[in-house]
Amino acid sequence: MASAASVKPRENWLDGLRGIAAAIVAWFHFTVGEMKTPYRSFWAVPADENRNPFQLPPLRLLFAGQSMVLLFYVISGYAVSTSIIRLRDDAPAQFYRKLTSSVFRRGFRLYIPVLILCVICHMSLYIGLFNWFPGELEGCSGAEPWSALQPHLSCLTMTFLTTLHLSGPFYVTGYNFHLWTISYEYQYSLAVYLIILGLASIRPKVRLVVIACLSATFMWFGSPILSAFIAGLLFAELDTLREASWSLGQKIEPTTVVRNSANIFTGLLFVSGIYLLCLPQDPTFPPDFWFQSYLKLPFYVDPEIRIRGWHAVGAILVVGTLRRHRFLRVPLESRPVQFLGTISFSLYLFHPLFIMVMRNRILEAVCHYLWGADFWQTQHDESAWYVIFLAWTVAAVAIGPSLILASVYMTKIVNRKSVVWSYKVENLVSGAGK
Template structure:
């Protein structure tokens, strides 16, 4: 089981890095976000527009991959204990997981909200233009303390689901995923309890039926979490089967592919393709995957349709990687493992670094070497070399600083939140 955890961490880390890069380039780089069939056609001759080369810019799709990974990894340690000591070990692990999940998700969120609010108070966001649903419009820098406190409180309440996120996303719009992660985890815990006495085949059939219903009715987030749970159940059942036949065959249990190699590779390639499908704010109905399908009447919104295809791609990718040792080895490489260790702080912190540092660096480089603003340099074909230089300098400055900060936060906040959760658990249980 531990090897699965390692490659899952690597996959999560790479997904977090893609999300950070997506937000770093979004709105400024145009070509990577164009569909290959977009108009005008003469601009569609770049490999970066095609899968798998588009993957570094598939930030929105990576969110669905996060949900599948959580659905797979959250229940593994729990269902592995099912059937032991009359399920008492399983119950104890489950209750412990519920408490730790809350602290694991929200203590780092509080710290990030505090950091970003302090920077906003000091005027560090001066170069960033917020949308109507973001920022703190009633809290100017260096004044209106109550306005800043209110913005900070609304950001936390939004992440907890007590207020509508669209009215209170504040300085960290990426926190909308926190509530979905919490609700998805709790739904998985409830499913584990409800199916704890079911036979393995019954459990698999019920989970498969639930996933079919979630997919049909367009609940793509639930589909991601419960697909992850189904894959975890299949793997635990496979491990139990291998351990059972080992004494009979007198051979050490070996891991076998669940699908023929060709089918596994096709599943992997299909998942990559769906995750690379581009997102557009308008004219989504032009895409084949956004067309109205009579058999799927509940996919009633273009964004829901593309998100559902991304969800299907995420499930396909995780399902395939389970049977691809070469891909798992890459996901267990030192770089992937490092990104996996800092993935959560990296996801939480990246928006703050981008919004505070990116635009001043881009503008500063362009003024220094071309005598124009970043916007003017981008429009001037003769200044294209300075335009690209500004991106390289911004990336060279922000990326190391972000990685170091995420590492520090992992050690000082993320790990300590888990330790605090264990202390609270001991206090609740009287230990």
């Protein structure tokens, strides 16, 4: 019989954190191509174009779209493993069954919504809702609006294969540029499942050391995404071990001094994590990266990977401290944030389509109507700042509710049903339904 730990309800704060991260990514893609200042360092030159409060932590978190992806990965490492490892000691048969089921169903859970998105996006391209000009290596030659179907079918196929890293010499990123994250999500979820299986018979404390060493090793050798996933698994193992000790009456109440010291230390780690998540994606490494002169990792030659590494460390610190502090998690368990968590995957999938279809049209229309010029000209006219502000406001108000509504229906019609469909396919091929 499974213990109480194995049937513990899901961690709602993780859903809330995922929802906030998805909203920040959507806002990032909504603004990054046109708004320049929020994505520069506070210390960038010239000074009169910077030194704005929103360029400093923690306000800059609102524009930290790149680092939110690493936050997704730590959350995923925790989420895909916690319900499995809670069954490991008390119900080995159920543990093995859930592990194998999770491995089989993971691809369906991720790629059924992705396939539906690719079809919707390409239909939008076909009927001319947005303009996109594919490069020579994207395998989409001739995929023009209202043209022959064959090039469009080839482009759609190549787009989906790209999300699987199976597109060979061709790749398609243009209208689904954000889907590069899905292949990492799938591959490293499988890596986490493999680690769980490989360490299933190891003593708990040894298992923790091995997982921590794996995460540190991959971080050291320049694989911060995999390190983030494994860190999520480590947190799940720690929480499961703590729950097991509590159920056996082994909970030790710390003294007031120890508890206060631990709270202060955890708070410092949380603040440090937020700071690292707020680091700008700037390969010149402005003064925000002051600590780089003290710590140089030899395998981080590429600046982008180096910045991603610091973002991964920040994500690990934030998730690791949130799981220990109820006070910090309270905002993440509020109803609005939980709602964002419910639609987070759909929100992440859909937001580029709405941006490409609606944003530029609205910005251009408002600027032409109020200023008699296109958006680019209006943006470079200092006297028209209020027109630009109004144009962005109108675009956000128009796109936001539409995107949320579409995400709600996508969650109900596709995402939730993809879970059901994956179980049906599993029962069909395994004969469990007979």
